[in-house]
Amino acid sequence: xxxxxxxxxxxxxxxxxxxxxxxxxxxxxxxxxxxxxxxxxxxxxxxxxxxxxxxxxxxxxxxxxxxxxxxxxxxxxxxxxxxxxxxxxxxxxxxxxxxxxxxxxxxxxxxxxxxxxxxxxxxxxxxxxxxxxxxxxxxxxxxxxxxxxxxxxxxxxxxxxxxxxxxxxxxxxxxxxxxxxxxxxxxxxxxxxxxxxxxxxxxxxxxxxxxxxxxxxxxxxxxxxxxxxxxxxxxxxxxxxxxxxxxxxxxxxxxxxxxxxxxxxxxxxxxxxxxxxxxxxxxxxxxxxxxxxxxxxxxxxxxxxxxxxxxxxxxxxxxxxxxxxxxxxxxxxxxxxxxxxxxxxxxxxxxxxxxxxxxxxxxxxxxxxxxxxxxxxxxxxxxxxxxxxxxxxxxxxxxxxxxxx
Amino acid sequence: xxxxxxxxxxxxxxxxxxxxxxxxxxxxxxxxxxxxxxxxxxxxxxxxxxxxxxxxxxxxxxxxxxxxxxxxxxxxxxxxxxxxxxxxxxxxxxxxxxxxxxxxxxxxxxxxxxxxxxxxxxxxxxxxxxxxxxxxxxxxxxxxxxxxxxxxxxxxxxxxxxxxxxxxxxxxxxxxxxxxxxxxxxxxxxxxxxxxxxxxxxxxxxxxxxxxxxxxxxxxxxxxxxxxxxxxxxxxxxxxxxxxxxxxxxxxxxxxxxxxxxxxxxxxxxxxxxxxxxxxxxxxxxxxxxxxxxxxxxxxxxxxxxxxxxxxxxxxxxxxxxxxxxxxxxxxxxxxxxxxxxxxxxxxxxxxxxxxxxxxxxxxxxxxxxxxxxxxxxxxxxxxxxxxxxxxxxxxxxxxxxxxxxxxxxxxxxxxxxxxxxxxxxxxxxxxxxxxxxxxx
Numbered sequence: 001x002x003x004x005x006x007x008x009x010x011x012x013x014x015x016x017x018x019x020x021x022x023x024x025x026x027x028x029x030x031x032x033x034x035x036x037x038x039x040x041x042x043x044x045x046x047x048x049x050x051x052x053x054x055x056x057x058x059x060x061x062x063x064x065x066x067x068x069x070x071x072x073x074x075x076x077x078x079x080x081x082x083x084x085x086x087x088x089x090x091x092x093x094x095x096x097x098x099x100x101x102x103x104x105x106x107x108x109x110x111x112x113x114x115x116x117x118x119x120x121x122x123x124x125x126x127x128x129x130x131x132x133x134x135x136x137x138x139x140x141x142x143x144x145x146x147x148x149x150x151x152x153x154x155x156x157x158x159x160x161x162x163x164x165x166x167x168x169x170x171x172x173x174x175x176x177x178x179x180x181x182x183x184x185x186x187x188x189x190x191x192x193x194x195x196x197x198x199x200x201x202x203x204x205x206x207x208x209x210x211x212x213x214x215x216x217x218x219x220x221x222x223x224x225x226x227x228x229x230x231x232x233x234x235x236x237x238x239x240x241x242x243x244x245x246x247x248x249x250x251x252x253x254x255x256x257x258x259x260x261x262x263x264x265x266x267x268x269x270x271x272x273x274x275x276x277x278x279x280x281x282x283x284x285x286x287x288x289x290x291x292x293x294x295x296x297x298x299x300x301x302x303x304x305x306x307x308x309x310x311x312x313x314x315x316x317x318x319x320x321x322x323x324x325x326x327x328x329x330x331x332x333x334x335x336x337x338x339x340x341x342x343x344x345x346x347x348x349x350x351x352x353x354x355x356x357x358x359x360x361x362x363x364x365x366x367x368x369x370x371x372x373x374x375x376x377x378x379x380x381x382x383x384x385x386x387x388x389x390x391x392x393x394x395x396x397x398x399x400x401x402x403x404x405x
Numbered sequence: 406x407x408x409x410x411x412x413x414x415x416x417x418x419x420x421x422x423x424x425x426x427x428x429x430x431x432x433x434x435x436x437x438x439x440x441x442x443x444x445x446x447x448x449x450x451x452x453x454x455x456x457x458x459x460x461x462x463x464x465x466x467x468x469x470x471x472x473x474x475x476x477x478x479x480x481x482x483x484x485x486x487x488x489x490x491x492x493x494x495x496x497x498x499x500x501x502x503x504x505x506x507x508x509x510x511x512x513x514x515x516x517x518x519x520x521x522x523x524x525x526x527x528x529x530x531x532x533x534x535x536x537x538x539x540x541x542x543x544x545x546x547x548x549x550x551x552x553x554x555x556x557x558x559x560x561x562x563x564x565x566x567x568x569x570x571x572x573x574x575x576x577x578x579x580x581x582x583x584x585x586x587x588x589x590x591x592x593x594x595x596x597x598x599x600x601x602x603x604x605x606x607x608x609x610x611x612x613x614x615x616x617x618x619x620x621x622x623x624x625x626x627x628x629x630x631x632x633x634x635x636x637x638x639x640x641x642x643x644x645x646x647x648x649x650x651x652x653x654x655x656x657x658x659x660x661x662x663x664x665x666x667x668x669x670x671x672x673x674x675x676x677x678x679x680x681x682x683x684x685x686x687x688x689x690x691x692x693x694x695x696x697x698x699x700x701x702x703x704x705x706x707x708x709x710x711x712x713x714x715x716x717x718x719x720x721x722x723x724x725x726x727x728x729x730x731x732x733x734x735x736x737x738x739x740x741x742x743x744x745x746x747x748x749x750x751x752x753x754x755x756x757x758x759x760x761x762x763x764x765x766x767x768x769x770x771x772x773x774x775x776x777x778x779x780x781x782x783x784x785x786x787x788x789x790x791x792x793x794x795x796x797x798x799x800x801x802x803x804x805x806x807x808x809x810x811x812x813x814x815x816x817x818x819x820x821x822x823x824x825x826x827x828x829x830x831x832x833x834x835x836x837x838x839x840x841x842x843x844x845x846x
Contacts, residue, residue, distance in 0.1 A: 010507060031507075055503035063483040063499050063506060068472035070511050075464060193465040228469045231462065235454040343805075 003040070003209035003218075008058075010036065010066070014051040019043045026209055026218070027054075029062055033110075033182060035304055036069050037062040037227050038205060040219060065227050083188045085119035087167030087259075091149075091157035092126060092175035093275070096133040098308070099124060099175050103141045110181040116188050121145060125161050127275075128152035151400050153275050155268040155282045162259065162267050171200075171256035177305040178207055186302030187256060194231060198261040198295040199287070201250020202303030203227070213316040214309040219369045223251040223307060230299035234291060243291035244334070244341055244348045247327070252283025254305045257290065265289050270401075271394045272329060278393045280326025281333075288334060292341075317377050320370075324378040327352065328385025329393065352382065407808070408452070408657055409433030412647040416440060419471070423464045427457035436647055436656070439471055442519035443621055444741040445641060445666055446474035450657070474666030474740070479514045480505055486674045487667055491682045497674060522628045522741060529627045530559040531696070532606030536596040537563060537614035541572040543747065544614040548580060551612075555581050557623035564600040566715070567591040592715035593692075594708035601697075601707060610696035612744055617645060619743035626696045629739045634672075636701040636734040637726060639690020640742025641666070651755035652748040659759070659812065662691035662746060669738040676730040683770065683785030684727065689736045692722035694744040705732055712769055717826065718761030718819070720769035727773050752811075760815040760822070767823025790820065 003024040006017055010031040019025060024043050029036040039061045049057070058066075088106065092099050106122055113120035123145045126134045138146040149160040158172060171187065173179065180186075183202070190200050204223035209215050225248070232249055236242035252273070262268075273282025291297050310316045328349070335345045360375045362368040368375070412434045417424065419441040426435055432453060439447035447470035451458065476484040483501030490496055508514075533551060537544045544563070551561055561583045565573040567590065577585040588599040601609050610626050612618055622640075629638040642662035647653045655661055669675070669688070676684045705728040713721030726736050749755050767786060774782035794817060801809040 014503075056500075059483055059499045059501050059503050059506060063476060063480070063501070064469075064472045066506050067476045067480075067511070068468040070507075070509060071468040071472060071475065072465075074510055074512050075468065077461075077464065189465075193461050194459075195461075196459065229465055231455075231458075231466070233455045235452050237450065237452055 001212040001215045003215050005206065005209055008054070010058075014054050014058075016048060016050040017054065018048055020047050024209075024215065025049065026206065027058070028205060029058065029065070031066070031069060032073065034069060035180065035182070035203065035227065035301055037065040038224060068228075082115070083117050083191050084168035085121070085166065086113075086117045086169045086171060086184070086187065086256075087121040087123055087161075087165035088171040088173060089123045089125060089158070089161035089165060090173055090175055091154055091161060092124060092134060093128060093152070093157075094130055094134070095175050096137045099134055100137045100140075101178055102173065102175055103138070103144060105178040107141065108181065109179070109184050111185055113184055116184045119167065120184070121165070121167055123147065123161055123164060125149050125157040125164070127154065127157040151404050153270060153397065153400065154273040154279065155270045156400075158273070158282065159267045159270065162262055165259055168259060169256055170259045170262065172252065172254075173305060174253040174307070176308045177204070177253050178308075180205075180304040180306060182302055183304060186300050186304060189302055190229075190298045190300035193229070194296060194298045196296055197231070197298040198258040198293070199290040199297045200256040200303060201225070201287075201297075201299050202254045202256075202305065203301040204251050204253050204305055204307045207306035207308040209309075211311045213311055213313045216313075216369060216374075217309045217316055217319075222309070223253060225250055225299055227301045229301065232291060232297040232299070234294060241344060241348050241351060243288060244331075244344045245351075246284040246287040246291065246330075249287040249291070249297055250283075250299050252286075253307050254303070255283060255286075256303075257286075261290065261293065261295065262286070265293060269333065271390065271397045272326065272333070274393055274397060278322070278326060278329060278389060280322045281330040284327065284330045285333065288330070292338065317374055320374050320378040321381040324356075324381025324383075325385040325389055326381075328382045329390040332386060332388075332390045349386070353379070356382065408650075408653050410648065410650040410653045412436050412450075412653055414438070414644055414647055419446070419467070423460050423467065425457060425460040426451060426463055428453045433653075436644065438643060439467065439474075441471070441475070442516055443619075444474075444478070444519055445643070445743060446478075447471035447666055448663070471666075475511065475515055477667040478741075479511070479518045481668070484667065486669050487665065488669065488675050488685070488688055490675070490678055494678050519741075522625055523621065529608045529630060530606040531557065531608045531610055531623050531627060532559050532604035533561045533610045533612065533623070534597060534600035534604065535561065535563050535612055535614055536566055536593055536600060537573055538566040538591075539569055539572070540614050541576055544573060545576055547612065547614050547616060547618075548576070548583065550617040552581065554618065554620055554623050557627070558582060559606040560584060560604065562586055562600045562603045564588050564596040564603075566593070566596040592710060592713060594710045594713035594716060594721040597713075597721075598707040598710065601702065604699075607699050608696055609699060611692060611694075613693040613746070616642070616693050616744040616746045619745070622742060622744065625739065625742045629737060629742065630696075630698060632735070632737075634735045635737050636698050636704065636729045637689075637695060637736045638742065639664070639695040639736065639738050640744065641740040642691045642694050642744055642746045645745040645747045647748075649750050651750060651752050654812070655748045655755055655758075661748070662693060664688060664690055664738055664740070666740045668740060670735055671726075671737070672730055672733070672735040679781070680779050681781045681784070683781040683789065684730070684779075686723040686727045686730065687720070687766070688738075689723065689726045690738050693746050694742065695722065696742075697725075701729060701734070704734065705729055709772060711826075712765060712772065714761065717768035717823070718763075718765030720762075720765035723766075724769040724772055727769075728776070731777050731779075756812070756815040759812055760819040763816045763819025764823040765819075767820055768826035771823075771826045794820070 001023045003026050004022040005026045007028045025041045027039040124138050126148045138144050149157045206218045234243050269285050272285050356379045363372040363375050414436045417439050434452045436450045449470050480501050483499045485497035563577045565587045577583045586603045588596045644656045708721045770782040770786045
């Protein structure tokens with residue numbers, strides 16, 4: 001199963017899209033260089049979507065977003081000229097081709113980084129590298145800083161970046177993403193509109209939808225958090241589980257913080273996001289702890305990256321497993337360290353299991369994008385996560401630390 | 406989530422520089438209404454813990470808050486109703502053209518659309534009916550707001566419903582265009598019918614004594630009747646204040662009287678497809694802000710005097726809309742027609758109101774079923790509502806949710822009391838109209 005990804009510029013003539021060989025269509029709508037909306041549509045046997053059909057689809061799915069963008073365009077917005085210095089950290093392990101792709105995209109930002117931020121630094125943290133290949137790739141890109149973090153684990157890498165970075169802001173992107181051209185300008189937009197915010201997340205769109213696993217992942221919602229700007233605080237009238245339901249804040253593949261604030265709360269928890277067997281939860285934990293400091297948390301759709309989803313069904317299944325595992329490990333940890341929110345965290349556990357069960361039930365009746373076994377895997381991951389996974393991870397990480405001391 | 410009263414109601418004009426939003430000492434939050442060209446285009450609210458919000462932050466949020474309100478006024482085809490139909494039905498989808506959607510500038514198109522509703526010279530003469538009962542201070546405030554737009558109004562009829570003192574009569578004395586009519590029989594439907602009989606305008610507009618009308622209220626009502634099929638027009642009811650916790654829970658938890666910033670036409674959008682499921686006529690609006698074409702009285706009659714405050718409790722307005730829609734005419738909701746309503750102050754009043762609402766709703770469903778034979782009303786009465794309440798009761802059984810009983814219990818009592826209307830079954834003549842206009846004037 002594959003979907004055609006088409007970038008549609010609304011300022012230009014609409015194209016006619018040939019869908020032969022594709023089971024569906026993903027539209028990324030752009031206007032005046034800004035991302036407007038993302039539309040996912042099944043082909044339903046059509047071999048061609050002509051311009052008029054495309055126009056209808058856009059009106060049906062994106063009227064509100066197009067209008068909101070136009071209203072914004074007509075508002076007199078005074079953007080600050082340049083934002084404080086930014087370091088972007090790419091924590092990677094043994095994926096040199098992806099790092100190359102990621103660095104290329106960072107080199108072709110539009111507007112250029114020097115016009116957006118007072119200083120811009122790219123930092124590659126090579127996590128326990130088995131060979132020199134990543135170092136060689138980085139050497140081909142000028143002005144990119146390279147450090148090696150010998151202790152394996154994403155959050156070891158993230159903390160290393162925290163100590164190495166020079167920027168006022170520190171943006172983290174995963175090595176499997178490619179930044180959109182307006183990524184940094186989007187960050188500036190979020191910052192200048194929310195000068196009081198200390199933490200930022202952004203939109204994550206699919207880089208490719210070439211395999212069944214990628215399409216399934218995206219159709220279930222992917223990493224998308226919508227095209228509305230959001231601002232989270234410790235309370236949220238529309239979300240009774242705030243701030244514990246940190247998953248709604250964004251995704252770790254694309255996040256940024258004021259560096260000082262992260263240092264102040266002690267950096268990332270190295271027992272989460274350790275790579276296998278617990279490759280997740282570190283972002284949730286950081287989002288939650290940042291939100292608990294009381295500073296607003298901002299989600300900005302223009303601050304966008306494209307994420308290369310898992311290609312194989314087995315990898316996807318593994319991903320859902322780790323989502324369940326890591327989410328519960330994060331909750332167990334927070335329940336222990338944050339007594340004030342224990343009641344809400346328990347509510348979150350209850351909500352999560354009920355939600356997974358209802359998805360499982362829908363899936364059994366054929367009303368869910370995912371097959372039942374995928375949801376069962378996520379559920380089972382949640383159960384194992386509740387049953388002491390965090391403690392096991394703490395012990396594993398202690399061993400790694402010992403080893404390197 | 407328990408909200409902490411008092412909240413402040415703040416009005417923001419988008420033509421002015423956008424202000425920062427913050428709370429003053431002791432306030433639990435802010436309810437913000439965004440206006441453009443004197444039309445409400447967006448409503449949002451902030452709890453105290455989300456504040457302060459700087460003006461640049463708030464400016465950035467505004468486009469997505471107002472997009473629906475602006476879009477539905479200038480591009481109605483691209484913004485069909487937001488009302489959800491039953492899940493087995495196809496949802497309304499946008500059919501407008503992309504060129505129109507992309508055509509700039511918006512602000513001009515919006516200003517043009519707004520000035521159109523002001524300048525449409527309608528030959529209508531508007532009579533206003535205000536029904537009141539022993540609420541002198543509020544009535545005075547309401548009449549003062551009407552006096553400011555006296556040039557747009559033909560006459561104001563104040564119906565004094567079973568008064569206990571001559572206060573109302575005194576207040577109305579000497580006011581321009583105001584006529585006092587006494588109605589000794591209690592009941593809001595009775596009073597409204599009496600008021601209508603006393604009018605002579607081609608459009609009869611209703612507001613309540615606890616409301617304050619917007620300066621352009623009457624003019625916009627006149628314009629909203631431009632299509633001959635429209636027999637009834639309703640408008641947006643905004644909270645005048647949110648000082649007490651019952652006012653706050655009425656507006657924020659129970660949805661208030663507000664029906665949003667997007668306009669709706671009801672006949673084909675909502676009413677017809679939803680007949681098998683019990684048409685949700687209560688979405689049409691609120692009796693505190695509605696207007697009726699005089700000819701509607703010949704076509705469908707007046708208000709059913711068994712329904713409404715002082716009788717079954719409420720829903721006399723929605724049952725009236727039901728008859729209009731069932732007769733093949735249209736009701737229209739236009740949020741540019743604004744009144745500000747002072748909600749009930751005390752917990753006890755709010756509980757009474759909830760009980761009365763449910764009781765009135767159940768009675769109205771039965772009346773609608775008998776009168777039109779639409780079984781959807783029974784489906785709602787004996788299937789949808791009980792199912793809804795079983796879920797609500799189960800949820801409220803959890804110790805952490807016991808505070809939900811505060812509003813749930815009166816609704817359940819109201820539901821049971823409403824079934825009392827079953828005794829009307831054999832008394833309703835399906836062909837009759839509640840108040841045949843010809844024979845009693």
